[in-house]
Amino acid sequence: MASSTSSADDALARLKTGHEEFVKLVDEAREIRSFDRLAQANARPPMASVLTCSDSRVAPEIIFNQDLGDIYVVRQAGNVVTMSERASLEFAAAVFKCPLIVVMGHSQCRAVQSAIDAGLGKTFPGDIQELASLIAPAVAHAKETSGDRLENVTLQNVRMSVQQLLRSEVLSSLVDAGTLKIVGAYYSVESGKIRFL
Ligand SMILES: [Zn+2]
Structure with a gap:
């Protein structure tokens, strides 16, 4: 202690x-x-919003080499989308007129790994179990794919988060109007490089 x-x-x-x-x-x-x-950082809209994991190695301002005021950041273990993440990104897009949302997963994600482990019967304390259940659909979907399991589930989890955001009427109408783009990305902790999906 x-x-x-x-x-x-x-x-x-x-x-x-x-x-x-x-x-x-x-x-x-x-x-x-x-x-x-x-x-005057607050006087202009951020050029991009980034939804990514809370993992300490995945700080968007550092990875994208941007200044204060440039990126609107929403972080959540496993970069899942619940009401608060969706509302935060609606705020950036509709109120701040931020034209881009990047949903970025990463290698070695412990939150995604916990969802894989939960699928194998492991239990976690508190709300961690609920977080794992939010990623469970990506675990189920990635079952059929070959290759690195953690990477496959992480990629699928990013795609599902993008889909979740598109269920927002606010965001989807901006996408339809051509004033907002939503893209997925995968950051390799090992190489330091991002792959856009
Ligand atoms: Zn993570």
């Missing part, structure tokens, strides 16, 4: 130090360049 408390304290200290460094960078940016870009 003591060690986990000290790990948490260490982590909080690192976040505070990191944020102080970030504030210094912002101050330097103000002096050197693009000050307006950061200051």
